[in-house]
Amino acid sequence: MKRPELHIVDDDPDIRDGLAWLFDSRGYAPATWAGGEPFLQAARALVGAWGASVVLMDLRMAPLSGLATFEQLKALGCPWPVLFLTGHGDVSMAVAAVKNGAWDFLEKPFQDNELVDRVAQALAAASAMQVGDAEAQRLRQALTSLSPREREVLDELIRGHYNKNIADHLGITARTVEFHRANIFEKMGVSSAIELAHKLGRLQPMGSA
Structure with a gap:
């Protein structure tokens, strides 16, 4: 089974399903999560074998917010780029998240093409990082x-x-x-x-x- 290239984390089922349809129609392999906790449970099972993926996450979620989910994901050592979706009132929070290591944020309502382009850029960066990490590990093993x-x-x-x-x-x-x-x-x-x-x-x- 192909590992998801994109994790969509949103507690609104309509938005979640709409995003999944959009990215599926563009040739991606998205996985959807109804909140931060189930997503984090899945992430914990992958520690040390992350692969290249992107996280598309709503900033405002309950009971675990997008920011709290992001902090826990970082604590796991997860290298996946995180792209936040935010409402107008939460832009300052999203900017703070980017300063704290998030990949980017996009304000609602957003253009589908712009969102897909941002995810494509993040996935390219994640893939390049994975290749670089694998090559560095191979070289270290060769040195030993x-x-x-x-x-x-x-x-x-x-x-x-x-x-x-x-x-x-x-x-x-x-x-x-x-x-x-x-x-x-x-x-x-x-x-x-x-x-x-x-x-x-x-x-x-x-x-x-």
């Missing part, structure tokens, strides 16, 4: 798989040193350096020392030995 000698060679490579210099510095033959270099490139999934340096530069901290 290197032998102590491979780590020494890696540290020399990313400083731009040539095989002969590395061999002299580490007291090994250039042929041995080439062997370690090939292993490092294979484990790290790169084809050059420049690519290796770029990828490791994105890891904070790099964790060099």
Whole structure:
């Protein structure tokens, strides 16, 4: 079953169903929630395996408000962008929510196309973040798989040193350096020392030995 790309959280069934129809007609896979608590229960079950989704949430809900739901979602460490739907009287509250980490807000009544565009932007950001996180995790796992000698060679490579210099510095033959270099490139999934340096530069901290 495809994981929902969009979670619609609204205690008004007419608005909830209307939003679900809109996004379903645009090719999305929405899930609907009648309030903050059932949505949070579903979110808690996904901790650590979030995937890429967007949350479209009404600011005014009962018994758990949109802001309170957002705070609990953040406390779970959920990375999903949250887009609030707000009435005219709640704009200042929505602005405060954005300053506190919400993705954006849209004032009712809104244009369907504008809403769909905002969700598309948020989903693209969520997907890019997920890809980046997965790549960083893969690189960290690859780093831990290197032998102590491979780590020494890696540290020399990313400083731009040539095989002969590395061999002299580490007291090994250039042929041995080439062997370690090939292993490092294979484990790290790169084809050059420049690519290796770029990828490791994105890891904070790099964790060099």
